[in-house]
Amino acid sequence: MSNEHQIRWVPLKRYCELTGESPHTIHCRRSAGVWVDGKQSKKVQGGGIWVNLKEVEKWIETSSCL
Structure with missing residues (x-):
């Protein structure tokens, strides 16, 4: 899949399903x-x-561990 067709924005519910994080x-x-x-x-x-x-993804890559 090319970058121009990748999904960038997802609803919060879907993001939580994908990552396991809570709303x-x-x-x-x-x-x-x-x-x-x-x-x-x-x-x-x-x-x-x-x-x-x-x-x-950018935020994760640049976040420092506290």
């Missing part, structure tokens, strides 16, 4: 400013949260 974890990251709205995740019209898989 609560994602909401905490958003509330704490760890994930930036519009970058790693985004609240869309209608109230749903979507997650940007490409940006989350």
Whole structure:
């Protein structure tokens, strides 16, 4: 599959299914400013949260262990 056809944004529910993380974890990251709205995740019209898989991967790769 070419990069231009890869899925970038997925609904929060699907992201949680793929990663095993809970919606609560994602909401905490958003509330704490760890994930930036519009970058790693985004609240869309209608109230749903979507997650940007490409940006989350970048975040993981550049995150330091505390």
